Amino acid sequence: MIEARSLTKTFRDKKRGEIRAVDGVSFRVEPGQIYGLLGANGAGKTTTLRLLATLLQPTAGTATVAGFDIVAAPEKVRARVGFLATSTALYGRLTAREMIAYFGRLNGLAEAEIKVRLQRLADELDLHEFLDRRCEKLSTGMKQKTSIARTLIHDPAVMIFDEPTLGLDVMAARAIVRFVRDCKGRGKTVIYSTHMMSEVEKLCDTIGIIHGGRLLAEGTLGELRARTGEHDMEEVFVKVACPEEPA
Amino acid sequence: MSWRSIVTVYGKELRDSLRDRRTLLSMIIIPVVVMPTLVFSLGRIGSRAYARAREEVPVVMLLGGVDSPMTTAALQQSSRFRVVPESADYRQLISDKKIRAAVRIPAGFDAGLRGGTAGPVVILHYQGELKSGFAVGEIDAFFRELREKTVTAALAAHGLPASLVAPFAVRRENVAPPEKVGGNAIGGFVPYLIIMLCFSGAVYPAIDLTAGEKERGTLETLLCSPVARVDIVLGKFFMVLTSSLCAMGLSLVSMALTLTVAGVATGSVGRGVQAVAAQAGGGALPLISPLGVAGVLAMVLPVAVLFSALLMMIALFAKSTKEAQTYLMPLAFVVLLPVAIGLLPGVELNTRLALVPILNLSLVCKEILSGVWHWNYIALIFGSTCAYAGIALALTVRMFNREEVLFRT
CATH class of the missing domain: 3.40.50.300 (P-loop containing nucleotide triphosphate hydrolases)
Known part of the structure; x- marks a missing residue:
């Protein structure tokens, strides 16, 4: 609330x-x-x-x-909180997987938990194709999906x-x-x-x-x-x- | 403060930086390849130019001396220089480097030598010009020999021994161990190099991790995480410090290796180093006590912290990398100045100077490398630099908590 x-x-x-x-x-x-x-x-x-x-x-x-x-x-x-804005960009030199996992760690999640959640988000948002591609190489749509996964990795209320x-x-x-x-x-x-x-x-x-x-x-x-x-x-x-x- | 968060931020920054060509350039390529190549090439070029200048037989113009055939003949026969006939524009010729010097023989010089009333010989040269300086040295040596011969002949004519004018000899004997001679010889240069490498290694990551992130919009993303801002700034700070120490460490190792390999391969690494090596009684590389090097590195650590924090604080204020570069450019001169003052002869460590950051390090490193350990000064310098570094770091953390800085548009 x-x-x-x-x-x-x-x-x-x-x-x-x-x-x-x-x-x-x-x-x-x-x-x-x-x-x-x-x-x-x-x-x-x-x-x-x-x-x-x-x-x-x-x-x-x-x-x-x-x-x-x-x-x-x-x-x-x-x-x-999961905060998503046009001004919240991705780290270009990290892959989508690394980016999402990084925010999992920043949110205090354990590695095993990050792995499970990342897999689930990748399934839900259809990230598999570009998960190991650097963010700077992603299309705008792919970047948006990665950003969404970044905001959801810690399952905010x-x-x-x-x-x-x-x-x-x-x-x-x-x-x-x-x-x-x-x-x-x-x-x-x-x-x-x-x-x-x-x-x-x-x-x-x-x-x-x-x-x-x-x-x-x-x-x-x-x-x-x-x-x-x-x-x-x-x-x-x-x-x-x-x-x-x-x- | 959470070390887990700091390590997480640091780990990400390290991975990110190692994938960045520009960071790699400033952290690894420049220190490992460019700096040693530059120093080595400069040494080689300098030593070659010096050797070539030394090999050249200087052209010297003889002025006057018409009534002194003995002296003029001796000058013309000397292999030290090549004598050319008198010309009215000798000053211009020296300035134009057509001749290296001119020597004016006073009227009645030969007769004056015999009677002990010879007037002064004047050497005209171009001060500051290397080859002109060599010519002056040769002319000086010629007239010193002539003076000695004249005195010996005069003494012999009166039945007196030649030793009358030099009744005893003076001999120098070095008691300093080779590593201290080496330390003295390059003691000023090493801290200069270390300080500059520490600074230059920290510049690019400090900009990229602060203003660069602002510009790319990733800072706001990072600030959305629950990690405390102090942890974010410390994680980033440790990355900048790593780059600074890496640049310095790698550069020193690379330079030492280059000099050693070059020394073994060619037997000489240039006259400068050779001279130092000869003085130190070592090989191509001047001997420095390993303890001295360890001492210098320990003293450099708080300065690296100071640089990293200071650079981050300034770069953080900037909106873009371009703006950050504009801010940091003058800082390089601010750092260079105390280092340069530390290199000046006669500037010695005292309690007041021990509190001046960077200059104190430059001076104490010079002493440590020459084997002088003033523990009271060392403690004062280490303590004060740690305090300055702490203040700079605290200010950086404070700056990172200021909204108007983070969201400055």
Whole structure:
């Protein structure tokens, strides 16, 4: 489960002064649920997810992830989280097998356990063909699959996806979407950030619209449509994020 | 802190680095092949150029001396140099290296020799020019012999023994063991080499493991793992240290082997080394006490830690490898300066200098290699360098915990 409580993150910029990248964001995601964080570029999605993954520390507020506080026990949180983003790359000089096993070791798994889990992931994600190929030689789709296996090797209870389909072709993006659904099916708590309306419509149980660091609206797709009186997700988003914008 | 995590990170970095051509180049190829080849080739080229310059009979211009036929004839007959007739542009000719020196014989020199009133002989040369220097040496030797002959003749004319001007001889006898002579002769060069190799061996991995990872996006992946940041930074640090020590160790072994093999094969490895070897009473390789080498290596260890931590800290701040290279370039000069000061003659170890990092190592290594073990200074230098290394490492760990550094875009 994820529970964010007034999560706030400010940065200092020499030119622009204090920037509130995330401003008092609160939400709750239950196991077996996909929470979609929808926002334009620079809305605060990545910062929110980095806070939940304990890559950044909140300036104010906090969150509980899989039963642990992100400020008090960041290492325990990370041990229960799988974080996948376009910015989380693979080590080019390691093979896919070495990459996945490395993260197994970092997560404190024993060698025998890593072997078993790697075999299972290779079967599930169809990695066998390129498991012993260096990551730098893999295609984008193969890299994505390896990244997914990397996030799953320690079987985390919570999955955080930060725009995972960005820059991918249709087939690779579909594979990701399928995988996210699969995570939900396995009872994992999933948070998924994107600026693509179609993905939100397809995947998410609850949608949070974030803009200027603030969570402006939250609800199911039906609730948001009802509140804005719009059917098209893009129109829903525009009405919430920029109400002054002409339709 | 978990040693299991540190070893895991280190193991991965080692495997990754050994697959990287650039790391292999800086850690193994350059120290094992390039450095010894460079040093050996430079030595060979230098010794050959020196030998060729020595073999050349210098061309010397004779100025004046028309009224001193005896001296001018002796000069012209000398096999030490080749005398050419006087020309008005002798200064230009020396500058243009057409002639190596000129010698001006004062008016009435022969008559003055007989009467003991000869004026001074002037040697005109080009200071700093090797061949001109050789010419001056030969002219000097000629006139020294002439002076001795004149004095001996004068003494004989008065029925006095030649030994009157040299009533006793002075002889030098070396009491220093060969390894200490060797240590003194190359004591300044060895720490210089070691320090520079330690530094250069750490530069590339320090950049690749920090700024390089940021640039490639793998640092964020690594930070997602539950491993504490202190363990990540220590795992990476040990890899940089390994590279630094590897570069130094391999280079020293390779250079020693090259010199030994070359010495055995050719019987000489250049005049510089030959001279040292002759001084030291050894073969082609100057003798250095193994204890001295072990002492130097022990003293170098905290400096390698200092370099590795410092380089990582600076490179970590950079957004890209290019930016890191820009930051680290001036650091090479900062390191080079104290090492160069340590090589200067007359700069000796004292309590104040013992606290100056790098310079203290350069000076103490010189002493250790020449067999002088000032234990109080050694303890002070080792302790202070360990403290500096510890501070640098602590700062690097602190830097690794700063979000604005890790996610600097």
